[in-house]
Structure formats: structure tokens, C-alpha cells
Amino acid sequence: MSTSSPATIEDVARIAQVSIATVSRAIHTPEKVANSTRLKVNQAIAITGYTTNAMARSLRLGRSNMILVVAPDIGDPNFSNILVGLENEARAHGYGILIGHTQNDPQRGLEYLKFLNSNQAAGLILFTGILPFGHQSMTARLPPSVGVFEPVYNGGIPYVGVDDIEGARKAVDLLIAEGHRKIAFIGDSRTRLAYSRRRQGYDAGLDAAGVPAGERIILEGDGTIESGRLALEQLFMRDTLPSAFMCVNDQTAIGVMIGLGARGYDIPNDFSVTGFDDVPQASFMTPSLTTIRQPRTAIGKSAMALLFELLSDSEPTDTEILLRPDLIVRNSVSAPSRRFQKR
Amino acid sequence: MSTSSPATIEDVARIAQVSIATVSRAIHTPEKVANSTRLKVNQAIAITGYTTNAMARSLRLGRSNMILVVAPDIGDPNFSNILVGLENEARAHGYGILIGHTQNDPQRGLEYLKFLNSNQAAGLILFTGILPFGHQSMTARLPPSVGVFEPVYNGGIPYVGVDDIEGARKAVDLLIAEGHRKIAFIGDSRTRLAYSRRRQGYDAGLDAAGVPAGERIILEGDGTIESGRLALEQLFMRDTLPSAFMCVNDQTAIGVMIGLGARGYDIPNDFSVTGFDDVPQASFMTPSLTTIRQPRTAIGKSAMALLFELLSDSEPTDTEILLRPDLIVRNSVSAPSRRFQKR
DNA sequence: TCCCATGATGTAAACCTTTACATGGATCGT
DNA sequence: ACGATCCATGTAAAGGTTTACATCATGGGA
DSSP states (O other), rough: OSSSSSSOOOHHHHHTTSSSHHHHHHHHHHGSSSSHHHHHHHHHHHHHHHOOOOHHHHHHHOOEEEEEEESSSSTTTTHHHHHHHHHHHHHHOOOOEEEETTTOHHHHHHHHHHHHHHTTSSEEEEOSSSOSEEEEEEEOOOOOOEESSSSOOTSSEEEEEOOOOHHHHHHHHHHHTTTOOOOOEEEOOOSSSSHHHHHHHHHHHHHHHHHGGGGGEEEEEOOOOOOOHHHHHHHHSOOOSSEEEEESSHHHHHHHHHHHHHHHHTTTOOOOOOSSOOOOOGSSSOOOOOOEEOOOHHHHHHHHHHHHHHHSSSOOSEEEEEOOOEEOOOSSSSOOOHEEEEE | OOSSSOOHHHHHHHHTTTTTHHHHHHHHOOGOHHHHHHHHOOOOOOOOOOOOOOOHHHHTTTOOEEEEEEEEEOOOOOHHHHHHHHHHHHHHTOOOEEEEEEEOOOHHHHHHHHHHHHHSSEEEEEEEOOOOSGGGGGGGGOEEEEESSSSSSTTTTTTTEEEEHHHHHHHHHHEEEETTEEEEEEEEEOOOOHHHHHHHHHHHHHHHHOGGGGOOEEEOOSHHHHHHHHHHHHHHHHHOSEEEESSSSHHHHHHHHHHHTTOOOOOTTTOOEOBOOOOOOGSSSSSSSSSEEHHHHHHHHHHHHHHHHHTTTTTOOOOOOOOEEEEEESSSSOOOOOOHHHH
């Protein structure tokens, strides 16, 4: 029971008085073994406390039971909950997950590519829009892979995320419904493909509301708090201010809120603000931030499930799975201030 | 280069015109192989793009190059940054990290115990005060293990964290310096050992300031936002209110702040509040929360470094490594209100 | 000049599993 | 009653690596 080294299949075979082949079959293909034998084997397993040595198994099978999850930044507040979904689903399939952290350093990415090349992982989950393997990204032969949270540029890799267009549409529709027409979009068309889609949702909403393109205010940021504040400063230097700020993500929105607060404005009475993502901070801002929630755990679960579909070789059903985003109404949105209403 | 299956050590040997043993030596013990040979081998490696198959290596060596990190809740805001430190340090040693998520479910813990028993992980990092392996925890033979973030009850497992006593002392000293004497401690003596230590720091600080034990106000919570609010309500039902709330962690402090806000009080003018941990929300509260920072990335790095010391069999130098906590002064603390000063 | 120590390399076993193939007994149909 | 078929099980090879041991050449000391 508590011997010095873990029991092997041979120990089980000896006790059950069968061959190791039979033990292996009793475990993995029980229907191929007689009932009485299976019973003996199971008892022997219980006695020895046998667990199959995953390394030997992987070596023999030529594939491991690990899924590599690569993210540029593990510390990203969006990451941890997706990880929960990924882990749960993986474990349900008997797989473990391995964490890779590239910090956008191609050198580090390359090390994970080696990992993959030596068959250490059966599949790959990518938390980044660009393959993180530097110049080898083009030629790299990858195991079955799924992008999560944002589409992967390099093509051919299925993706699970939120419907960004619909989410943005929900935000803009709320603002329209409150009576806003001059809605600034503080976006980021460069770093993430998902962000361009949010812009599309914004445009679609204003199209539907009949706000001509000429009246739209578009600013470029890079999705950080600082860039939100900067974009705000730019706006104040122009003559036309919007009544509402629709931000490409919560970080940007937080920057805008900080900037407005510093200038002495009141949210939502002077200006309305919306974000996107529903990061944990969003509910702790003053006022709390109205935003679009990413169903993070569900995204992770769904992405991992898709990966297992790919692994089992059944044709992938969908190349893109978009989950429904939820509008989370809090306190950063109200009707436009009088200044705008009398216009 | 881009052949159908990954190159093996045999491919390298053939090209370098040496035996596979020599290749293995050239890689792992280069000093045992002639310079000229080493050169040939390295060239062959470059040509084939060989990466050593970690599964075969692990099988042969009887130990893997993976470290299992088990946490009850991966989503914990404290977790992700520690993970960054853990991952960086592990990778520097050529190890990968594997994530285990127990959700306090012994059944799940048991599955990870199997993992360990089948030698799938060379070491274990525990993010929880109790071994998560259910009733088998007592007898489980574990690989070298290190507790992180909070001490592991079951003993014998070294621990890396912050100096909770010193951290709490810094918070209480700040409050004393501001002129507070009636300082309530909202604690949690049950769920985490670390929390009891914070209580010790509180007592030590008040001892030093000459505040008699009889004047101290101690409440029990469980470290959640809700429990902070509840504790506050209890206090308001008594006749003596403190001038400051020292909370065992940020979550509790946030609960207290919300409760005080709901009752119409102003922080810090009416009451001062301190937290512990410096979770991301702390800086976004209104007012921002004065707290004690856990150097999370450093803790992770240090814990993993200690684990490698254990792995390399050199006697563990320290059974407990305590990092220095930093006082982060923000806006939730000021001198006591006049009500208390005129006492 | 011969022997031995030394250093470099090769041979082969071992790590633990899975599975193609072989074996042997039982069952069934004729 | 005999051959064919099927089912349960065993035998052995293979997967890629590391390393103890064997081998062989080289050079130095006597």
C-alpha cells in the first residue's frame, strides 16, 4: 500500500494473476475483458493504489494529457476567470492545464513552441491575437488550437469569445434610449481585433438611430487607463463635446471617469460613460460603471470544449463561437445633461 | 527540418555520426564530451531542430519537469500575480507549471493527489492553509512542497509569505500616529492562519501605544465584503464606536466602507479605515483605501526558488520566508474626528 | 618499451505503458 | 464429430531517453 515507490501495472498484474496487457485493457477498454477478470483487476488496483503513470502512457501514445494555455499576461484581470472555465472543462476530460506566460516576448514564445514540438501538450489555447512565436509563427506546426477572448489574426485558428458587435450595440442602444445622440467612441483599432468589432457595433447602433456619420466622434486609444484620460483631454481641446463616452473597454472608461472627475464634472449628470468587459473594478468605481459583461468562465469552458472536439478529430463544427454579452446597468449612465437637451 | 514527426535523439546521432549516448551527454553533461564532438552534435541539433522529448526524459528519470500549483480558487485576485512570480521562476529552471483548482472540494483535491502519485509533478505549491486532499491528507506522501501566501496547517511544509505581524503593525502604527486610540479590529481567526497573525500585529501595536486590552474592540468576520458590513452593523448596535477600523483584509475593509457610506458617514473625516493585501480594487475605492501591500510577484518567485532548493536536495535553509510588507498610504485615513478628539 | 590511468565514446538495459499479433479454448453450424 | 469462428488472454515490441558498464585509444611514468 504505502510502499517506497508507486505501484506499476506489473504489480497489479501479479496480484490479479493476469498479464499486464489484460490490466491495461481492463482499465482502458473494459468491454474487451471478461467480467470475472475485470473484477480481479479492479481489486488488485484498489489494493495497490495503482495510478497509471501518465508519462509512460504519453510516451507510448505519442501525445500528452496536457493543454498549454499561453497568455501574454497572466496577471490580466480578464485572465483568471477564463482560466477557471478552461481548467474545469479540461479536468472533466482528464486533462491538465499548463500555463505559459510570454509577456509579449518572442523569445519566451519560442520556448513554448519547443514545448509543443516535443509533444508535451496535446492542444493549445491562445489568449492573444497574434501567435506568440516570433518569426517562426508563420511556419510553426501547431497542435489543435483555439483562440479565446479575442480572435487570432494568423488565421485558421477557431475562436471563442463574446459577440463584440452585439455587446457594443447593447451599450450604444442604452445611450440612445436615454436620449443621447452625441456619443463619443474611444476605441483602439490596433491592438485587438475584438476592439474593431466593438467599433462596428457602435456604428451600427448610430446608423439605426439615424445619427449621421459626420456627427460621430471617434478617438483612438490603446485600451489603457492612461489612454482613456488622454483621449478625454483631446476632446476638451476641440469645441464640440459629446454627452456620452462609449469606451472600448473598462480600462479606457476608468481613465475617462478619472479625467472627468479631475475636471470637476459629475457622472452621470454631466456626462454618461460606458465600458466593456466588466472587470472587477467596474463595480467599485464611483459611480459604478455601466458596462458589458464578458461571461468569462463560460468562454473558457466553451473554448476548452471546442478544443476537445478538435482533438477527437471530429470536424470542427464552428470556426467561431460567440457568446452572448450582457449589459450590466449601473450608475454611470443617465439622460443627457440640460446643456445637451436644449440643443 | 519540417519533417512529419519531431526529430529524435537518434536523428541527431546519425547526422553527428556519434552514438545517442554521446548526444545525450553533449546536451546534459557537456564537460564529459570532447570539444570537437560537442560541436558536431550542436550542429546536428541545429539542423534537425531537435528538442528533447520531455515525456521520455521524465519517464526515464522518474521525475517530471512540472510543478503543480494547487489553489482553492484560481479566480482569487491575489492569485494571478503570485502566479506570475511562480511561472517566471519555474521557467527559469526549465520547469513548467500546472494549475490545479480545488474549489475546496476534497474530491477534486484527491484527483490532484493521484497526479502527484503518478509522478506527474516534481513539486507542489500550495495556495491554501489546509492540504486539499481530504482524509488522505494525513497519510499522503507528497513531493517537495512549499506553501505560499499563507502557512500550511498540516505542518512540515515550508512557507513563503508576507510578514503579517509586521504588516499589521505598520497599519496600526499609522493609525496611532494619526492620533487614534479607539481602533476596532475586524478579524477572522478561523479561515486563515495569516489572519491570526495580523491580529497579533494589532495587539502588539496597541500594547506599544499603551492602549489597555480592555479598550480594544475586536470583531469576528470571515474575510468577505459582506462580513465587513455585518461587523460594522454589530458595532453600531453597541454604544462605543471606534474612530478607526483596522480590517484584516481589503475585502473586509471594502465592506466597512460600503456600510459607512450607506449610513452617510464620510471617510476619512468621520472614520478612518485600513485594509490589508492591496487588491486591485483598493486603489479604485472612493476614497482610495490605505492598506498593506503583499509583494505578490516576489512571493511567487521566492516560493518557487525555495521549492527548487528543496528539489536539489540541499537542506532547506528556511522553513518560513517572510517578505517585507509595504504600507500604501492612500486616502482612507486621517486624524480622528472632533467627536473623538475632545474625549 | 610496456603498463596503467585517464578520458572519450559506444552498447544495452531500464523506465512503464499500449497494442498488434499470436495462442488457445470454447461455441456453433453442418 | 469436425472445422470454422470468436472471444479472452498472453507475448513482445515500441516509444525516446539516460546511464552503468564496457571498450578503446592515448599518453605518461617507470
